[in-house]
Amino acid sequence: MSSDDGEECLPLSQRPEWADVRPVPQDDGPKPVVPIHYRENFREAMDYFRAVYLADERSLRSLNLTSEVIGLNPGNYTVWHFRRLVLEALNADLHEERDYVDRVAERFPKNYQIWHHRRWLAEKLGPKAADKELEFTKKIFTIDAKNYHTWSHRQWVLLALGGWDDELDYCQKLIENDVFNNSAWNQRYFVITKSPLLGGLQAMRESEVSFAIKAILTNPQNESPWRYLRGLYKGDIEQLLSDNQVPEVCLQVLKSGRNFLFALSMLLDLLCFGFQPSDEFKRIVEGLTNSESSSSDTNLATSVCNVLETVDPLRANYWAWRRRTLPSMVC
């Protein structure tokens, strides 16, 4: 009998169904580079795997053996390859295979091969597989909402198999759970730009700006919504400058006197694009400035750079460069 993790079983050498197979040991040569030590059952499983692999035996017992090896080392891509060949040869039930992969992926969510295998399966099962794939990625996200492989898989499913209906809502839920989840923000941008069910970036801009601003005001030190906000105006500086909401959110954050780093850098970008600041902006930034370094001749953008250099010392060189490269007509 095989099991998903191969832990509690009789050694292969003692199983009657494997009696006819001579296991093939690994040939490392006399002095292997970076030697690796093996657990005994792992060694044995690999020796038997090598035997069926070299003989190209695409049988049920080979399939079960790949399950055992995968349970010991899911990163072994050769075993996954061979498993696919065996599944095809056996014309195996791919719904059962998906159930198996579900179990393995839950144990090893950061493994590339599992996700690739899922993709191969989903391609074979077709568009009706979309729902289950989306459900499964949701399950993984409850454990690790930023899992890069899982997001990559979810994006592939949406593009290849569909299922966009609830995607924007789902992004909303994830962001509500953790507003700092950059992957969820990235997915939101993915949805508004690529979903065939929404109107595209321009049509969605207004509501998305409101959404981003709400998130910013809740946690102004959160990098993601600030970048998201910038992205909403990508390639449309005129629109960015004519929308009052953007400088307004900067002002509100600056007024609070706390967590204003990203607000300052956004203000700096606006100024560089030609934004004409009110006196209120100038007063507030002056309040943040070290009075020794400022003078009445200093323009606002320079003052902003000075403040940033002081309050964000890790990136002092970056802010100094921004100050040196300010456009000539900047306020």
Add this chain to the structure above:
Amino acid sequence: MEKLEGEKHVKYILSVEKRKDDFESLVMDHLRINGAYWGLTTLDLLHKLDCVDQEEAVSWVMQCYHEDCGGFGGNVGHDPHLLYTLSAVQILVLFDKLDVLDVEKVSNYVSGLQNEDGSFSGDMWGEIDTRFSYCAICCLSILHRMDKINVEKAVNYIVSCKNLDGGFGCTPGGESHAGQIFCCIGALAITGSLHHVDKDLLGWWLCERQCKDGGLNGRPEKFADVCYSWWVLSSLIIIDRAHWIDKSKLINFILNCQDKEKGGISDRPDNAVDVFHTYFGVAGANYLSV
């Protein structure tokens, strides 16, 4: 005063702990050739490559070669893949033994993995990822066989993976991630295509990876990890913006990730060391002239 414990790291690499119950060693089985590349390059950076028997190493690498297709597997008896083909070629370069290769065959294997849209699959099973673009381009560049691929299409595909924050993901629309960024920037640099990069925007995104502890993370709101000392730092170097991070704080972070007794470097202070993080920590420290 913290320093890079070069001798201890050499000792660690040369005598990897033999523990049968160590799951880490088991999961490295299929990518042993990557492990060899990380270990050997670390030795080379620490000027101790001669501690390894060159002939044995080269002979073992060639045991991973697939005569029928020209690719290398992750270990003896493992299927060929771009990831391991690059490591194999890089190891041979370390020993200045590219002459053992059938360069035509290997470069045909690599170029054969390019798809219509310019992307690269990792192997015959078709997984696409910008990591593979980098592996292919780096490999062919070393072998002086870039003419075997459609460079323009390769570049266009990478550029299609550029995001609004200036970074790059694994596929178009994929979240910007420092590891993927290194692969894309590296590939664009090799192909003379850095003009597609908004260096200021990306440089800012990259320098924002520096955390309060001085280490670098790979994406917003994630923890710092020593391996990003390579992915982020080398990307910044490629686009001439390395001075935008605080180097001394990064050096401190890397040095704190060392196991000062047994050697080796871990992902963050006080965690278990491994070959992967030892390589990236030493490489990063090397860049920072530690």
